[in-house]
Structures are given as structure tokens and as C-alpha cells.
Amino acid sequence: MNLQNNYPIILASGSPRRKQLLEQIDLEFEVIPSSVHEDFTIDLSPTEFVEYYAKEKAKHVAQSHPDKWVIGADTVVVFDAEILGKPKDRDDSFQMLKRLSGNTHQVYTGVSIQHINLGLKKTFHAVTNVTFNTLNDNDIYYYIDTYKPFDKAGSYGIQDWFSVYVKKIDGCFYNVMGFPLALFYANFSALIPVEDKG
Amino acid sequence: MNLQNNYPIILASGSPRRKQLLEQIDLEFEVIPSSVHEDFTIDLSPTEFVEYYAKEKAKHVAQSHPDKWVIGADTVVVFDAEILGKPKDRDDSFQMLKRLSGNTHQVYTGVSIQHINLGLKKTFHAVTNVTFNTLNDNDIYYYIDTYKPFDKAGSYGIQDWFSVYVKKIDGCFYNVMGFPLALFYANFSALIPVEDKG
Numbered sequence: 001m002n003l004q005n006n007y008p009i010i011l012a013s014g015s016p017r018r019k020q021l022l023e024q025i026d027l028e029f030e031v032i033p034s035s036v037h038e039d040f041t042i043d044l045s046p047t048e049f050v051e052y053y054a055k056e057k058a059k060h061v062a063q064s065h066p067d068k069w070v071i072g073a074d075t076v077v078v079f080d081a082e083i084l085g086k087p088k089d090r091d092d093s094f095q096m097l098k099r100l101s102g103n104t105h106q107v108y109t110g111v112s113i114q115h116i117n118l119g120l121k122k123t124f125h126a127v128t129n130v131t132f133n134t135l136n137d138n139d140i141y142y143y144i145d146t147y148k149p150f151d152k153a154g155s156y157g158i159q160d161w162f163s164v165y166v167k168k169i170d171g172c173f174y175n176v177m178g179f180p181l182a183l184f185y186a187n188f189s190a191l192i193p194v195e196d197k198g
Numbered sequence: 199m200n201l202q203n204n205y206p207i208i209l210a211s212g213s214p215r216r217k218q219l220l221e222q223i224d225l226e227f228e229v230i231p232s233s234v235h236e237d238f239t240i241d242l243s244p245t246e247f248v249e250y251y252a253k254e255k256a257k258h259v260a261q262s263h264p265d266k267w268v269i270g271a272d273t274v275v276v277f278d279a280e281i282l283g284k285p286k287d288r289d290d291s292f293q294m295l296k297r298l299s300g301n302t303h304q305v306y307t308g309v310s311i312q313h314i315n316l317g318l319k320k321t322f323h324a325v326t327n328v329t330f331n332t333l334n335d336n337d338i339y340y341y342i343d344t345y346k347p348f349d350k351a352g353s354y355g356i357q358d359w360f361s362v363y364v365k366k367i368d369g370c371f372y373n374v375m376g377f378p379l380a381l382f383y384a385n386f387s388a389l390i391p392v393e394d395k396g
Contacts, residue, residue, distance in 0.1 A: 025362050026344075128366075133380055146224075163372055164223050164383035168326075173371040174361060182331055185362035 005192045007115065009069045012061035017159070018073060021179045034060040034072065040085050049083060050074045050110030051123050058112040058121075066116035073112075075178045077154030079105040087155040093144045096155040101135040105154070107176045111184055113191060122191050126180035128171030130158070135165055203390045205313065207267045210259035215357070216271060219377045232258040232270065238283050247281060248272045248308030249321050256310040256319075264314035271310075273376045275352030277303040285353040291342045294353040299333040303352070305374045309382055311389060320389050324378035326369030328356070333363055 011022055014033035022029055034057040044052060051074075058072030077084045079099060087093035107128045114121040143162055149155045156162040158169075158176045174181040209220055212231035220227055232255040242250060249272075256270030275282045277297060285291035305328055310321040341360055347353045354360040356367075356374045372379040 021361075024357075025359050133384060158371075159222075161223050163219075163379045165380060166370070166372075167380050168369050169371060170368045171366050172364070173356075173367060174364075181361045182363060182365050186331060 005069075007067065007069055007118075009071065010061055010065055012057045012070050012072045015073075015178055017157075017177050018179045021174055021177060021181055022071075025181055025185065029071075032061050032065070034058075036060050038074065038076075038085070040083060046076055046078045046083055046106070046108045047110075047125055047127075050076055050108045050125050051112070052110070054110035054112035054125075055114075055123050058114045062114045062116050069113060069115050071111065071113055071184075073109060073179055075107065075109040075153055075175075077105055077107055079103070079154075084154050086153055087150055089150075090144055093149060093155045094140055097135055097140050097143075100132050100154065100156075101140075102132060104129050104131040106130070107154070109175045109178060109180055111180065111187075113184075113188055118193065120191055120193075122187050124183060124187055126172050126175040126183050128169055128173070128175045130169050130176060131167045132165050133167045139165075203267075205265065205267055205316075207269065208259055208263055210255045210268050210270045213271075213376055215355075215375050216377045219372055219375060219379055220269075223379055223383065227269075230259050230263070232256075234258050236272065236274075236283070238281060244274060244276045244281055244304070244306045245308075245323055245325075248274055248306045248323050249310070250308070252308035252310035252323075253312075253321050256312045260312045260314050267311060267313050269309065269311055269382075271307060271377055273305065273307040273351055273373075275303055275305055277301070277352075282352050284351055285348055287348075288342055291347060291353045292338055295333055295338050295341075298330050298352065298354075299338075300330060302327050302329040304328070305352070307373045307376060307378055309378065309385075311382075311386055316391065318389055318391075320385050322381060322385055324370050324373040324381050326367055326371070326373045328367050328374060329365045330363050331365045337363075 009029040011029050011031050012034045036057045038053055053074035054072045058070045062070040087096050110125040112123040147160055158166055172180045207227040209227050209229050210232045234255045236251055251272035252270045256268045260268040285294050305326045308323040312319040345358055370378045
């Protein structure tokens with residue numbers, strides 16, 4: 001049994017990692033990225049922030065597709081209560097990784113599922129603690145120059161070379177990659193109208 | 199900077215997942231599976247078991263390649279202090295997943311690195327707690343029939359469809375896939391003779 005139902009599904013995100021994760025759980029869907037962009041100066045807590053932008057992204061795409069399920073998601077990295085965005089350049093990337101070195105930070109992902117015609121929507125979030133070993137400066141430069149993590153919140157990808165420094169996580173791994181699969185599956189299963197399941 | 203040194207590296211394991219993980223961290227190596235097989239009736243604790251077999255596997259291959267680094271690894275799933283092997287058939291797989299449903303189990307991986315001519319060896323292990331949501335029987339059969347997890351200790355793969363049921367982990371994610379990358383990197387970095395690094 002999987003999550004197919006009588007309605008098509010849209011992933012409102014251009015992230016190749018989110019696409020890969022939804023494919024991993026055998027979901028059939030179409031990708032239509034929203035044009036919503038985060039404003040990091042907005043005064044919201046991390047939980048409010050990721051839920052707000054997940055909702056905005058889903059809503060934005062759902063308005064043109066009221067007959068489909070639309071899934072929005074937003075991920076941020078938080079250290080010392082500060083939301084870290086994507087690094088601006090090589091130096092910013094280096095400073096960000098130095099801050100995270102030897103410490104524990106949090107990754108938050110908000111997910112919003114909306115179906116306008118069915119009048120159904122649900123928004124939720126996951127938090128995972130991620131602990132890094134102490135980074136070696138040469139390794140940081142090797143990583144930045146080889147992997148160019150400029151499109152990644154927090155400046156690292158847990159699923160690439162950087163995994164050599166991820167000592168442990170506490171929570172959902174896939175949340176750190178950008179989409180909390182188990183939490184999504186439980187929420188979406190509960191949301192699909194009973195007659196459509198199976 | 200990565201882990202290349204003046205000596206070739208052999209992965210003494212036929213696991214495609216371990217091969218993929220070592221490629222993920224840019225290691226260059228050759229695969230030569232050992233012919234060592236676990237005896238689950240042996241009287242060892244999980245820690246002793248995975249370290250013993252990691253050592254045996256590495257030693258077995260290193261004997262024919264004394265001039266190379268040889269990496270052995272062994273992974274088991276432990277529930278209620280019992281080591282779970284690979285499922286024998288569909289029913290065994292179902293019973294195993296039912297036992298793990300809604301509960302927390304442990305995944306242990308032992309790793310052994312050996313270089314006979316350098317007289318260097320190191321063996322260590324990682325433990326990760328894995329918590330499943332409650333599994334639905336139909337989903338268990340869908341999973342077994344679609345993914346045929348008969349080559350997997352504990353009867354699941356954390357990196358495939360089954361991730362919809364992995365609520366959280368506490369520890370190293372890659373350990374659950376069969377190879378604790380961060381622990382390996384720290385140990386191997388410390389083992390490589392200083393003149394060979396860089």
C-alpha cells in the first residue's frame with residue numbers, strides 16, 4: 001500500500017533532494033516550484049518560520065491547481081537560536097561551518113499539504129539535532145571548493161562528503177535532507193479521504 | 199583534503215551500500231569481499247560480535263594483500279538484547295518487522311582497518327538507536343513483496359521505501375546503512391602515518 005489516491009500530487013519545491021526523497025517512497029507526483037522566497041528578517045521563531053513558508057509555498061501553487069494535492073516545504077538550520085540561511089560566498093561558507101564545528105545545531109523543516117477543492121489542509125514540522133565532530137580547516141576548504149554548498153542552508157549536505165563530520169543526529173534523518181518522510185507519511189495517510197485509500 | 203595516502207585501499211565487503219558510502223566520501227578503493235560468514239549461535243555480545251567479524255573479514259583479505267589497507271565491517275540489528283540476522287523468508291520477514299513495529303531497536307556496526315606490512319590495525323564500533331512508527335500490516339506486505347528485504351539484517355533498508363516508518367534515530371545514520379562514516383574517518387585519519395597525509 002502506498003499513498004496514491006484519486007487526486008494528482010504536486011511538489012511545490014524545486015529542490016532535487018526533496019524530489020529524490022518523494023521518489024524514494026514510491027510517490028507519483030509532478031514538480032511545480034513556487035516563486036515564494038524567504039525573508040530572513042521576518043520576526044518569527046524557527047517553528048513559525050518553516051510552517052509559515054511551507055504554507056505560503058503550497059498555497060501559492062495550489063491556487064492554480066485547486067483539484068490537486070500540493071505539498072510545500074521549507075527547511076532552515078538554527079544555531080544558538082539564530083536562523084542560518086544559505087552562505088553568500090566562500091568566506092561566509094567557511095565562517096558558517098566553523099561556527100557549527102564541534103557543536104550541535106538544529107534543522108527544522110515545515111511541511112504543508114493542501115487540497116483546495118476538498119477543503120483539506122495540514123501543516124506540521126520536524127526538528128532534528130545534528131552534532132558535528134571538530135572540523136579541520138583544510139577539510140572545510142576541500143569541502144567548499146569541491147562541493148560548492150552555496151545552495152544549502154547551513155552550508156553543508158548531510159548526504160554528500162560532509163557526512164564524514166556528522167557524528168550523530170537525534171531525530172529524523174530525512175528532515176535534515178529537507179523532507180521528514182515518516183512525519184509526512186503519517187500526516188498524509190490520515191488526511192486522504194477514506195474512500196480514496198488502498 | 200581526503201583520506202588518500204601512499205597505499206591502496208581494499209573494502210573487504212560485497213555490500214553495495216558500503217561501496218556507495220565509501221564513494222560518497224571520495225575514497226578510492228577496490229572491492230574484494232571476504233568469504234567469512236557470521237555464525238549467529240556464537241556466544242558474544244553485540245559489540246563483541248560485530249568487532250570480531252569485522253576483524254575476521256579484514257584479516258582474511260589482508261593476508262593476501264599485506265601491502266594494502268583492508269577495511270572489514272559487520273552490521274547487526276539488536277532488539278530486546280537479541281541479535282536479528284537476515285530473514286529466512288516472507289513469513290520470517292513479516293514477524294521480524296512486527297516485532298520492531300512501534301519500538302526502538304539498535305543497529306551495531308563493527309569496522310576493522312588493517313595494514314599488515316605497516317603493522318597497523320584498529321577496530322571499533324558504532325551503535326545507533328532506531329525508532330519505528332507503528333507499522334500497518336498491509337504496508338509490511340507491500341514492502342516485503344516490493345522490496346524483498348531478504349539480504350538485510352532486521353529485514354529493512356533505512357534508505358528505501360521503509361523510511362516512511364523511521365520516526366527517529368539517535369546516533370550515526372550511516373551506521374544504520376552499514377558503515378559509520380564519521381567514526382571511520384576520525385579513526386582512519388589518526389591511523390595513516392603522518393608522512394602520507396595531505
